[in-house]
Amino acid sequence: MAAPILVVAAALVDDLDRPARLLAARRTRPAALSGRWEFPGGKVDHGETPVQALHRELREELGVTAELGREVPGPDDGAWPLTDRYRMRLWLGRITEGHPEPLEDHDELRWLATAELGDVDWLEGDLPIVAALRGLFRETG
Numbered sequence: 001m002a003a004p005i006l007v008v009a010a011a012l013v014d015d016l017d018r019p020a021r022l023l024a025a026r027r028t029r030p031a032a033l034s035g036r037w038e039f040p041g042g043k044v045d046h047g048e049t050p051v052q053a054l055h056r057e058l059r060e061e062l063g064v065t066a067e068l069g070r071e072v073p074g075p076d077d078g079a080w081p082l083t084d085r086y087r088m089r090l091w092l093g094r095i096t097e098g099h100p101e102p103l104e105d106h107d108e109l110r111w112l113a114t115a116e117l118g119d120v121d122w123l124e125g126d127l128p129i130v131a132a133l134r135g136l137f138r139e140t141g
């Protein structure tokens with residue numbers, strides 16, 4: 001089987017040191033994933049570093065510039081296994097320029113407070129990440 005494709009994404013928060021709110025985005029495609037919520041991001045293109053890819057995706061998808069904080073490491077060499085085909089690396093981020101809009105691939109954005117993290121229908125592969133973030137928010141909140 002081919003090596004899993006790397007996806008990069010951001011957990012955009014209100015405050016990198018004491019995060020209390022997280023930006024979730026609702027997908028519009030493909031049909032099988034439409035309506036499910038996720039972290040903004042996407043695949044790393046050839047010739048890009050993961051961090052460059054993430055800045056590009058945030059610009060394209062939401063129209064924002066963000067300062068990245070620490071990476072939230074997953075169990076698979078630092079990445080989060082999503083499916084057989086994809087694994088994802090995720091960084092905390094804080095928007096420094098622009099107001100996020102669902103410009104591409106999403107039709108709704110929501111800022112979720114810690115107690116609301118389970119209120120949206122996350123993509124299956126994101127559930128362990130949301131659990132890790134809930135722990136992080138509690139520790140620092």
Ligand SMILES: Nc1nc2c([nH]c(=O)n2[C@H]2C[C@H](O)[C@@H](COP(=O)(O)OP(=O)(O)OP(=O)(O)O)O2)c(=O)[nH]1
Nearest residue numbers: 007009038039040041042043044082086123125126
């Ligand atoms: N961006 C993103 N993708 C996720 C998350 N969770 C999850 O399972 N995925 C899956 C959905 C997709 O099958 C796969 C690739 O993400 P994507 O479709 O956003 O990548 P992309 O924007 O580069 O896509 P494309 O332009 O090539 O169509 O990763 C998540 O939180 N964020």
